[in-house]
Amino acid sequence: MTLSVLDRLLDGRLSDPDGPGTLSVSTRQVLIASGLGVYAASLLERAGMPRDLCLVSDANCWAAMGQKVAGRLEAAGYTLRPVIFDAPPHADEAAVARVEAGAAGAAGLIAVGGGTVSDLAKHVAHHSARPYAVFGTALSMNGYGSANAAITVHGHKKSLPSTAPVAIFLDLDVLAAAPPRLARAGLGDSVCRATAQFDWLLSHLLLDRPYRQAPFALLAQDEPPLFDKAAGIGAGDRAALAALARTLVLSGFGMVIAGSSNPASQGEHLISHYIDMLGDPAWGESLHGEHIAVTTLTIAGLQERLLAGDAPVLRPSTETRADFIHRYGEALGASCWAEYQGKQVDAAKAQALNARLGSDWPEIRARLAAVARPRAEIDRALQAAGAPRVPSAIHVPDAFYARAVHDARDIRDRYTILDIARDSGLLQGAGDGR
Numbered sequence: 001m002t003l004s005v006l007d008r009l010l011d012g013r014l015s016d017p018d019g020p021g022t023l024s025v026s027t028r029q030v031l032i033a034s035g036l037g038v039y040a041a042s043l044l045e046r047a048g049m050p051r052d053l054c055l056v057s058d059a060n061c062w063a064a065m066g067q068k069v070a071g072r073l074e075a076a077g078y079t080l081r082p083v084i085f086d087a088p089p090h091a092d093e094a095a096v097a098r099v100e101a102g103a104a105g106a107a108g109l110i111a112v113g114g115g116t117v118s119d120l121a122k123h124v125a126h127h128s129a130r131p132y133a134v135f136g137t138a139l140s141m142n143g144y145g146s147a148n149a150a151i152t153v154h155g156h157k158k159s160l161p162s163t164a165p166v167a168i169f170l171d172l173d174v175l176a177a178a179p180p181r182l183a184r185a186g187l188g189d190s191v192c193r194a195t196a197q198f199d200w201l202l203s204h205l206l207l208d209r210p211y212r213q214a215p216f217a218l219l220a221q222d223e224p225p226l227f228d229k230a231a232g233i234g235a236g237d238r239a240a241l242a243a244l245a246r247t248l249v250l251s252g253f254g255m256v257i258a259g260s261s262n263p264a265s266q267g268e269h270l271i272s273h274y275i276d277m278l279g280d281p282a283w284g285e286s287l288h289g290e291h292i293a294v295t296t297l298t299i300a301g302l303q304e305r306l307l308a309g310d311a312p313v314l315r316p317s318t319e320t321r322a323d324f325i326h327r328y329g330e331a332l333g334a335s336c337w338a339e340y341q342g343k344q345v346d347a348a349k350a351q352a353l354n355a356r357l358g359s360d361w362p363e364i365r366a367r368l369a370a371v372a373r374p375r376a377e378i379d380r381a382l383q384a385a386g387a388p389r390v391p392s393a394i395h396v397p398d399a400f401y402a403r404a405v406h407d408a409r410d411i412r413d414r415y416t417i418l419d420i421a422r423d424s425g426l427l428q429g430a431g432d433g434r
Contacts, residue, residue, distance in 0.1 A: 009024070010027065027253070037069055037072070054099070059087065061113035132166065149162040184293075186289050192268045192295075206357070214254070218257075222247050293387045305426055
C-alpha cells in the first residue's frame with residue numbers, strides 16, 4: 001500500500017471494503033522520514049498537542065532521541081514532566097502507576113521509545129482522556145497506531161483499551177541506528193498477518209463472531225514487497241525500514257478500525273503471552289516480535305495441517321475451574337477461567353460445531369486457504385532477515401514451548417486454531433520446536 005493510501009486513510013477518504021462509506025482513524029498525522037527530532041516542537045504544534053506534556057521514555061531511548069526531542073521542546077517554551085525509566089520497563093501495574101504519578105498536572109503525554117514505553121503512555125492517556133503522541137525509536141512491533149496496550153495485571157497479560165496517538169513520528173535516522181534485532185522483531189510482528197486473519201476468520205465461520213476485511217485490505221499491497229525486502233530489513237536498508245514502518249503503522253490502524261486487537265493478535269500471540277506470563281526470566285531476554293516470529297511459524301504449520309485434512313471432529317472439553325486453579329494458582333487460574341469458559345466447547349456445542357464442519361467444510365477450508373500464507377514463505381522471509389525461527393533462539397526450552405502451545409488457549413477468550421486443534425487431536429507434535 002502506497003503512502004498516498006495512508007494519507008487517504010488519515011484524511012478519511014479511503015473506501016471501506018466491508019460496506020458503504022469510508023474508513024477513518026483518530027490519528028491526524030504520520031511522518032516516516034529522516035531528521036524529525038529537530039522539528040519536534042513544530043511537529044507537535046501542527047498536531048495540536050498541548051504545551052504542558054509528560055514525556056515518557058527509558059534510558060536507551062532517551063539517549064537515542066528523547067534528549068534531542070526534550071531539548072527542542074524546552075527551547076520552544078514547552079513545559080515537560082519527564083518520566084524516564086532507568087532500564088526498559090515492564091508494562092505492568094507498577095509502571096502504569098509511575099507514569100500516572102509523573103503525568104499528574106500535564107495536559108498531554110508523549111512517548112519517546114518503543115512498544116512498552118508507548119503502551120504505558122497511551123494507557124495512562126486513556127485513563128484521563130488526554131491526548132498522546134509518539135516518537136518511535138524502534139520498529140520492533142505494530143502497536144504505535146493502535147488503541148490497545150499490552151498490560152500485565154495481577155500476572156495476567158491483557159490487551160487493554162488505550163488512546164490512539166494524535167500523531168506518529170518515525171525518524172529513519174534513529175530507526176537505522178537502532179540495533180538490527182529490533183527491526184527483525186518488527187518483521188516478526190508483521191508476518192503474523194496471515195495467521196491472525198486465518199484465526200479470526202475461523203472464529204467467524206464457526207462461531208459467527210464479528211469479522212472485518214478492512215484491516216487486511218490496508219496491508220494487502222504492502223505485504224509481498226515487504227517479504228521481498230526482508231534481507232534489507234535485517235541489514236538496516238532505509239527503503240526496507242520505511243516499508244516495515246508503514247506496514248507496522250497500518251497494522252496498528254487496522255486494530256483501531258476493528259475496535260480490538262483481533263486483526264493482529266490471535267493464536268500466535270497467545271503462545272507468546274503464555275511465555276511472558278509463565279516463563280522463567282532467567283532464560284534470557286527476548287523481544288515480543290522475536291516471540292511472534294517463532295510462534296507464527298508454529299501456528300502457520302498448524303493451520304496448514306488443518307487445511308490438508310478432512311473436516312476435524314471436535315471432542316467436548318471437560319476442563320473445570322478447579323483444573324485452572326490447579327494449573328495456574330488461585331488468582332491467575334480464576335482470571336484465565338473467566339476468559340476461557342465463554343468459549344469452552346461442551347457436548348452440545350461440539351455437536352453443533354461438528355455438524356457445521358461436516359456440512360460446510362469445503363467452503364470453510366476454501367475461505368481459510370484464501371487468506372493463508374505458506375509456512376515456508378514466512379520461514380524464508382524470517383531467515384533472510386536473520387530473525388529467530390525456533391524456540392531455542394528466544395531462549396525458551398523445547399519442553400516449555402510445547403506446554404505453551406498446548407495450554408496457551410487457556411488465557412484468552414479468543415477462539416483460534418489452538419482451540420480447534422486441541423479439541424480435535426490435531427495439536428499433537430505441534431510444539432516440538434521445529
